[in-house]
Amino acid sequence: MELDPGLTALRPLGGFFVLRTGAPADPGAPPLDRTYAGRLTDVQTDALADRIAVVADRLRVREPRVCASLAQQGVAARLWSAALACAVLYGRVPDLDPRLLRWDAAATAPDDLWLTEVRPLPGDPGTLADTVLHAHLEPLGEALTRRYGVAPGLLWGNAASALAGAARQLDQWARLNSRTDVAERAAGLTNYLFAHPLLRDAGVRSGARFRRRSCCLYYRVPGGGVCGDCCFSRPPGSSPRAASG
Structure with missing residues (x-):
């Protein structure tokens, strides 16, 4: 199945999987390669700083490191969702070269990311790793470590965690819609990706379940707690009595 210009096969899966194509809604939104590198023109916004400010405002968080972590996890989830779903449904992935992707930091899914041109690539696991891990998550992570000190x-x-979540949602959709072929392809691709050197030590998987070896710091959000896949069973510093009460 060939990629269509609108990536319409993603729409039934819901907003987190949808990837807008064509001209970006905000012409001033910079391509992601410039955002990662910090190379912006006078008319381009600093999408990374803007997104972290948006997270801080929405969640009432004042720790930049916490906001940076949560912002990165959101972007990772969007990239994994779109790429994995395309690989499974089309057998192809769109070229997500950071020069082709625009990021509207103030928008929510599916309006946050815009792919300006749909160029098909093979839907094999190696291409998925190159498309998401190496093209995006490595330079994004380096930028966040450099600018905000995130480990x-x-x-x-x-x-x-974002990959596990995307795979779980795709599997649920496939089973609800009697698409066992989709579930099987998603499982195979996900297994390969979790064996990648950049991800294989990040946590422990058992079937669809994943337990990470680190914490995204969501417990530091006012009213937040530990996530379902967190390495902690309760927020650090809390007593068992406080956590259960």
Whole structure:
């Protein structure tokens, strides 16, 4: 099945899987390669700083490191969702070269990312790794570590958690829609990706379940707690009595 210009096969899966194509909604939104490298023109916004400010405002967080972690996990989830779903449904992935992707940092899914041109690539696991891990999550992680001091291990834990979440959602959709072929292809691709050197030490998998070896710091959000795949069973510093009460 060939990629169509609108990537319409993604729409039934829901907003997190949908990837907008064509001209970006905000002409001033920079391509992601410039965002990662910090090379922006006078008319381009700093999408990375803007997104972290948006997270801080929405979640009432004032720790930049926490906001940076949560922002990165959101972007990772969007990239994994779109790429994995395309590989499974089309047998192809769109070229997600950072020069082709625009990021509207103030928008929510599916309007946050825009692919300006649909160029088909093979849907094999190696291409998926190149398309998401190497083209995006490596330079994004380096930028966040450099600018906000976020530990690389935490960010790779976020990347693995985002992949596990995307795979789980895709599997649920496939089974609800009697698409066992989709579920099987998604499982095969996900297994390969979790064996990748950048992800294989990020956590432990058992079937569809994943337990990471790091924490995304969501417990530091007011009213937040530990996520379902967190390495902690309760927020650090809390007593068992407080956690159960």
